[in-house]
Amino acid sequence: MSSSRQKEQQQQQRRPGLQKQHASKADAAKAAVLAELRPGQSVELLKELHILTREGQLNQDSRRKLKQVYHLYQFIEPVLTELAANDHAPTLADHGAGKSYLGFILYDLFFKQLGRGEIFGIEWRGELVERSRDLAAQLAFDRMKFFNLSVAASTQSQELPERIDMITALHACDTATDDAIAFGLEKKARAMVLVPCCQAEVATCLRQGKALQLSRTPLAELWRHPIHTRELGSQITNVLRCLYLEASGYQVTVTELVGWEHSMKNELILARYTGQKKRSAAERLRAILAEFGLEQSLAHRFPQLPAADPDPAAH
Template structure:
């Protein structure tokens, strides 16, 4: 008679696989917050660890990327933990929600602090999958996902969101997230813009003579430069609303061109000098209106 053997717990599998030598190979001298040893179930649920707890080369890149991103953001969330009895976070355009799940893990396992996290995305299949993962991990009491557009999303909580994040929200979705966060007076905002093509489209249709016409009518150059100017305009607009804004590279450009992280800390309600900078820059590059400017005109 064959004796049934209970399959090993995944934590046990991870503990056996991840020797100090193997950890050192993937982490080097980096001090990552999330590791295969302290969060194996989380990383397995996110699809980053294989069934034997190993990690493939492609997933290793994602593991390093999300940890580096988290290390950049972690001090800001630790500050929110110190300032608020309960932290409210919105992930706009959450997608597969790597950061959202990492935050949930940290609030539960590391900071042990009350939190409410909401992920919003227009993709209903992704939202369903994320809610199922949250349930499976035991996070559903603090982490929920909703299907909605940030253009129409309504925050119906008693308190405002303390933080709004939008990582790789495509094109004008970043503007929608920024506008929502500013109008809600979020303490902290973090966005990593992606595929911002709005300004490039408007430049392409420009028929007037302008000093930047050679850029306007050269597709490859137009797209790249327009993306940089779009972020510059966004930075001016956010600063004009009383935020201290920093732009940093969070992934080496050799890995991806989508590597700009813009972090914003609320310091006040208005900064006139930044508003003047925005107007001047806008006029200098053709006078086109970007979505963030248009959305902020409709003040709540």
């Protein structure tokens, strides 16, 4: 027998063993991926969201995305559980939804198993709304609805319920986070989960009055340089938002959304309604507006701010 014939026979003998070894490795890889998912989680959804590859695998980038989703879910799930008490059907509006990444994950992990409640995705780009509707139909996520609206316009929309339990706004740009807060107040939301994105409104106002403020107070040095103007504007914006929520009866927690290291916008504002409106928060909000010369330009952002006390010393 020729040597080439012998090699061919040896390869044929080894082939079943190699195939079995490859199958075993594939099964082990699949099991490892499933072990990282939550029980009952839709693999098909994760593929559609590009968290899993078409082969059902996790690469380094998608594994990081999955951890980010789970970390955010740790903040939201306990609040949803409270909202769903006593057989209540919780409602959630996701503002600036984009591809409704967050809404789909929340439905898959919580609402699907709960068997009641609705999620409303609000997004101004029509093509993304249509894509989300198609995906929800494909996955039979029947209690998800999507609206082609801006965050600001959604407050006046007759298509949405009068009351909504939870508001989420993940990286809603510039004043869209303020619009989401206004929506939450109008809908008497019991909880709001906000991760603000870029903010230009306050920085623009600070820039316009910079020369006057520099002559008026040494604090204006905090925003004399353009990069500091942008950073301080962002900081002031979120501080004002928190004070407004507290003045409107919410308990506010601000923390870092650990695990989103790839994003510079890493601040999570969690507000839960208690009904205890803090007068001191309203007073400090007004004081900050006055200190930075923002009364005229930003007063419209806080329409539900309680009236100023005419004689604070009387208390």
